[in-house]
Amino acid sequence: MGNALIHSISGSAVVASLLVAGCSGTGSGKLSGQGAAYNGGSIVGGPRQHYALGSQRSKAIRVTPNRTYQNVSVTAPAPVPLKLPTSLLAEVRVHKDYLPRSARGRRGQSSMRPRYITIHSTQNWSRGADSWRHSLALKGSKLGSLSWHYTVDENGAVQHLPTNITGRHADLNGPGNKYSIGIEMCEHRGNSRTRTVDRTAKLAAYLMYKYDIPLTKVVPHYHWPRRGMSPAHKNCPHFLLDNGRPGRKWRGFQAKVKKYHDLITIQGPAYASR
Numbered sequence: 245m246g247n248a249l250i251h252s253i254s255g256s257a258v259v260a261s262l263l264v265a266g267c268s269g270t271g272s273g274k275l276s277g278q279g280a281a282y283n284g285g286s287i288v289g290g291p292r293q294h295y296a297l298g299s300q301r302s303k304a305i306r307v308t309p310n311r312t313y314q315n316v317s318v319t320a321p322a323p324v325p326l327k328l329p330t331s332l333l334a335e336v337r338v339h340k341d342y343l344p345r346s347a348r349g350r351r352g353q354s355s356m357r358p359r360y361i362t363i364h365s366t367q368n369w370s371r372g373a374d375s376w377r378h379s380l381a382l383k384g385s386k387l388g389s390l391s392w393h394y395t396v397d398e399n400g401a402v403q404h405l406p407t408n409i410t411g412r413h414a415d416l417n418g419p420g421n422k423y424s425i426g427i428e429m430c431e432h433r434g435n436s437r438t439r440t441v442d443r444t445a446k447l448a449a450y451l452m453y454k455y456d457i458p459l460t461k462v463v464p465h466y467h468w469p470r471r472g473m474s475p476a477h478k479n480c481p482h483f484l485l486d487n488g489r490p491g492r493k494w495r496g497f498q499a500k501v502k503k504y505h506d507l508i509t510i511q512g513p514a515y516a517s518r
């Protein structure tokens with residue numbers, strides 16, 4: 245399937261545009277107040293409050309034997325999340341298409357235990373520049389040494405790297421690269437931004453669950469200062485920032501992520517026993 249898509253993609257023109265448009269690189273953003281501190285998010289009720297799973301394991305309830313039914317034990321129905329994490333992940337429709345070890349984007353990488361999730365947008369408006377096209381460019385070393393973990397578009401997502409190794413998408417040799425999973429959102433012509441953002445929120449929520457990452461550590465690329473570059477804080481993902489920095493739009497995205505994370509972590513009512 246991937247091959248069919250990839251082969252249907254023509255062209256050096258778009259690949260060339262990828263070279264200049266990748267959000268993770270040196271592109272400049274129009275940003276005022278560069279260098280201003282950003283605390284990584286302001287949604288209340290953050291990190292661990294949603295992690296109730298560990299304390300709510302099901303327990304077998306012994307029913308006192310009586311004369312009629314001796315030694316009968318009944319296991320209470322386990323509380324279940326409103327949605328299974330695997331169901332949420334299935335909705336994202338992730339296809340794995342890893343960079344080969346020979347690709348430039350995989351050179352010099354190290355192992356990682358993810359502590360953050362960094363959200364980007366591709367700033368690539370070329371026709372057809374979807375997640376598969378970016379995968380093709382990364383695999384063909386068309387984006388220099390850049391690499392990240394997922395690219396999301398309106399129809400699905402492609403995973404380019406395992407989440408236990410580092411990418412190069414945020415801040416040169418900084419903590420954004422060393423400790424975060426990088427997710428790029430496509431913005432080519434005809435791609436639904438709403439659906440892409442929604443899918444990205446689902447993916448971020450699943451990764452929060454999987455790696456025990458709090459909402460405050462789901463951050464825009466802006467969060468990571470890039471040493472020696474101007475502006476240090478990139479206007480990325482530009483359409484989720486207000487005047488180049490996190491504000492109302494970013495809080496809206498955080499709320500969306502939280503909504504999906506709650507779905508897979510907050511326990512629903514147990515199924516009634518019959």
Ligand SMILES: [Zn+2]
Nearest residue numbers: 267364465480
């Ligand atoms: Zn970025």
